[in-house]
Amino acid sequence: MQKSQPSQIIDLPLNKTVALIKINDSATIKKLYKSNFRKVKNYVLQNNGSAAEAKDIYQEAFVAMWRNIKNDKFVANSETALNGYVFQIAKHKWLDHLRSASYKNTTFINREMEYFETENEEDEFKNQQLKIILESISKLGERCQLLLKLFYFKRQSFKKIAKLTQMDEASARNAKYRCLEQLRKMTQSIPNGPK
């Protein structure tokens, strides 16, 4: 009787972590980010890299980990596995960077946008689109950026968003709708963007 479902109890914290990552919980992201950086930094520094390169590679690895968790591509069975996963991605990315032909000629900073792993044609197309959309977001007005951030990244309710932006709820909903539409249209006007 007492022995019932021990695995659930063990799994619970990790499932919670994964769930929190999926909703972009800032405390969880902060903890995960802080606890793995030193190891990656040491690895890069020991392998002909600089601190700036360590930061870049680590952030790419972190985003990749985050993306895979969002898409259920990575099923972590322990918290340690999650930490190990971030490090493994960073390590592979760094080794890829060292092997790359452009390594000797190009500085890593200029290769900033080359972080998208290309696995197949479909992924490559998606990555192209993602690149265009990210650029478009940076061109959005401050207000639109904030509204989209609060709703999609921070996962705030319109009630809260209305309070934060000093609008009524209906106006906030409407403003967010128009911002996303603006973004969609921006990405459409670019050739090969989403249609």
Next chain:
Amino acid sequence: MDLNKEKYYSQETQQQIDGYLLGTLNADELAEFQKKMELDPMFKKAVQEQKLLLESVEEYNLRQSLNVLHSAIKQENSKKTQYSWIAVAAFLAIIIGLTSWALFFNTNSAEKVFAKNFEPDPGLPTTMGTSSNYDFYEGMVSYKRKKYQKALVLWQSLYSKNNESDTLNYFMGVAHLANGEALKAEKYLYKASEQPKSIFYEEAQYYLALSQIKEGKILEAKQTLANSTSPKNSELREQVEKLD
């Protein structure tokens, strides 16, 4: 066609798709939504499009927050380094403090041993007698009046004629020591302490040791007293042993 397309990008549709992508639809709404996607490829496409926009918005903001996090880590680390420098500085200050305190304490206790034990030899009786000893006894009178400098001047002329005299070496040494000139005292007392047959032998060792203690030469003082047997010297030796 265009009007038809508009409905996929209405505020209502966007909200509906948001509900699906953010997982806020209830079971019934979800079932209905999935059925709609199956039946309407255009709607499905709109969902995929909005999904990509949503993911991009998230990633854009994630990257921004990671940069903020990173500069926070850097600041924390530099603060840590700052603190560790402060810690090192504080540690050094404590070490320096302790060392100087120990040194001070050590000299202080050597000084204490000296102050506790030093008492100038009372001197010899001054019976005015033969003229040959006149200068010596005049000096002794000054010595007894604690006019050590004057005594030393008087004795100096005798000393230049006979620098082996145990009596002269002994009293000139003690006079210098009483005058606070331990180094000069040591020179005379050393000579006096080298004459085992002298009546001042033990006493010369005693005052020699004291002048060495005053100079902080604890090891030498120990050596000076090493072979002494007189109770006075043994007692001083015990005190010197305790110095370190």
